[in-house]
Amino acid sequence: MATHYYTVTWDQLHRDARALAWRLVELGPFIGVVAITRGGLIPAAIIARELEIRLVESVSVVTYDEEHRGEPVVTKAPVAAGDGTGFLIVDDLVDTGSTARVVRALLPKAHFACVYAKPAGKDLIDSFVTEVSQDTWILFPWDTEPQFSVPLARREHRDVIA
DSSP: SEEEEEEOOOHHHHHHHHHHHHHHGGGOOOOOEEEEOOOOOHHHHHHHHTTTTOOOEEEEEEEEEEEEEEEEEHHHHHEEEEEETTTHHHHHHHSSSHHHHHHHHHHHSSEEEEEEEOOOTTTGEEEEEOOOOEEEEEOOOGGOOOOOOGGGGGSTTTTTOO
16 A cells, blocks of 8 residues: 555646657657556547647556556557557556556557656656656546545644644
């Protein structure tokens, strides 16, 4: 289980995905994007827009059940991308690298980019924007929702900030 949590807002994700696109624009042109579902779908859409890429493919690799990791299983292959030549792979995060290894094997000639990277997986990808510690769990905006917070004056235990 993670010891630190980092909350990413929609605005922050958009800024970070655009920052990644800024780094990638000089490496193109790319003929297509392969989004790793589900986390890579939104960053891939932002990057595809910024790089004016119209061909968007996806690969689905299941590795997580909430915060518990399992063995990666490809549930949808990126058929349109062939061996990855001319393609850009996009994911939200590289963590331990288990998903990255599987996708790299499927698309060995693609450029692999993630918005966020942890130390154990960052050497498996080609580009990223922000590195976070290995013990940090990123809370993405699609996994969270804003909710009411009780004012401190009304809390029973004021010394605890939730």
